[in-house]
Amino acid sequence: MTATPTRPADAPPSAGPTPAARLATVLRLRELPVTIALIALVTVTYLANPLFLSSQGVKDLLLNSTIVIILAVGQALVIITRNVDLSVGSILGLVAFSTGTLFATVPGIPIVVVLLAGMALGALLGAINGLLVTVAKVPALVITLGTLYIYRGLNNAWAGGTQYFAGDRPDAFGALSVDTVAGFPLITLIALLVVAVVAIYMVGTRPGRDLYAIGSDPDAAKLFGIPVARRVFLAFLTNGVLAGIAGVLYASRFNSVGATTGTGLELDVVAAAVVGGVAIFGGSGTVVGAALGAILLTTITSALTALRVDKFWQQAIVGVLILAAIIIDRIAAVRTAKKLRLSEARDV
Structure with a gap:
C-alpha cells in the first residue's frame, strides 16, 4: 500500500504571487507604454477640445483605425517570425x-x-x-518590396482610370461602416473579432x-x-x-476605390506593429499590442488635427514613436541577455 505524502505541520501553506510580483508582471507588459500613451493623448486632446470625445468623434476614431488594426x-x-511584408497596401488595393x-x-x-x-485573393497574393x-x-524585405510594385502594377493595369464609388455598391454593404452596435461600427466589431481570434491562436x-x-532563433x-x-509560409x-x-x-468604408487605393499604407501598418510592442527583430510582441499601436497612430493624427497642428508634425511624431519603440526594445533585449549571462555565471 502506497502512502500519500502529506505536508509537514510546520510547513507554510503555499501562496500565490505577491502583490509586488503581480505589479512587476504588469509593468513588464509590452502593451503598457502604448496604452498609457493612448490614454494620455486622448485625455489631453479632450481637455483642449471636448468635441474630440463626442459620440461622432469616438465613432470616427474607431472607423479610422479599423482597417489599420486588421492589417497590423x-x-x-x-514580424514575429523575423520577417516583414511591405506589399500589404498593394494587396489591399487589389x-x-x-x-x-x-x-x-x-x-x-x-x-x-x-x-x-x-479573402481568397488575399490568400493567393500572401501565399x-x-x-x-x-x-x-x-x-x-526584398521579396515583398518587389511584390509591392508587382501587385500595384497589376492593379494599375486592371483599373486604369476606372473608379468605383459608393453608389456602385449595395446599401447594405455601405451600412457596415454606418450602422453601430453598442456604439461600435460593424466593421470595427469585425476588426475586434479578428484581433481576438488571432490572439487566441497565438x-x-x-x-x-x-x-x-x-x-527568437530560427536555427534553434x-x-x-x-x-x-x-510556419513562415502560414x-x-x-x-x-x-x-x-x-x-x-x-471598399465599404470609403467612397471610392481605384488604381491608387492603399498606396503607402504599408508604412503605417509596420509602424503600428512596432509602436505596439512587436519587436522588429522578431520573437516577441502580441497582436493586441499591434492593434493598440494602430489605434494610437490613428488617434495621434485625429488629435493633432483637432488641435490644428501642422501635418508635418504629425508625421514627425510618428517617426519619433517608431525610433523610440525600436530603441526601447533593443535596450530591453540587451538587459535580458545580460541578466541571463549573470544567472548562468552564478550557476557555474
Whole structure:
C-alpha cells in the first residue's frame, strides 16, 4: 500500500504571487507604454477640445483605425517570425478594386460571397510572398518590396482610370461602416473579432507559439523539430487573408476605390506593429499590442488635427514613436541577455 505524502505541520501553506510580483508582471507588459500613451493623448486632446470625445468623434476614431488594426494584426504575425511584408497596401488595393468590380458586374451578389472572394485573393497574393521567401531563401524585405510594385502594377493595369464609388455598391454593404452596435461600427466589431481570434491562436495553439520560437532563433527552432518554412509560409498566408478582409472593408468604408487605393499604407501598418510592442527583430510582441499601436497612430493624427497642428508634425511624431519603440526594445533585449549571462555565471 502506497502512502500519500502529506505536508509537514510546520510547513507554510503555499501562496500565490505577491502583490509586488503581480505589479512587476504588469509593468513588464509590452502593451503598457502604448496604452498609457493612448490614454494620455486622448485625455489631453479632450481637455483642449471636448468635441474630440463626442459620440461622432469616438465613432470616427474607431472607423479610422479599423482597417489599420486588421492589417497590423497580420503584419505582427510576419514580424514575429523575423520577417516583414511591405506589399500589404498593394494587396489591399487589389482586393478593394476587385470588390468594387464584383458589385458593379454581378448585381445582387451576396456580401458574404464578396468577402470570401476578397479573402481568397488575399490568400493567393500572401501565399506567393510566402513561397518566394521560404523557397527562394531571399530576405522578406526584398521579396515583398518587389511584390509591392508587382501587385500595384497589376492593379494599375486592371483599373486604369476606372473608379468605383459608393453608389456602385449595395446599401447594405455601405451600412457596415454606418450602422453601430453598442456604439461600435460593424466593421470595427469585425476588426475586434479578428484581433481576438488571432490572439487566441497565438497563445493557445502550438503553431502560434512556434512563430515566437522561430523569431527568437530560427536555427534553434529547426533543431527542436519546428517546421520553420511551413510556419513562415502560414504567417504570410494569414497576413494575405487579413489584408483581403481589410480590402473588402475598405471598399465599404470609403467612397471610392481605384488604381491608387492603399498606396503607402504599408508604412503605417509596420509602424503600428512596432509602436505596439512587436519587436522588429522578431520573437516577441502580441497582436493586441499591434492593434493598440494602430489605434494610437490613428488617434495621434485625429488629435493633432483637432488641435490644428501642422501635418508635418504629425508625421514627425510618428517617426519619433517608431525610433523610440525600436530603441526601447533593443535596450530591453540587451538587459535580458545580460541578466541571463549573470544567472548562468552564478550557476557555474
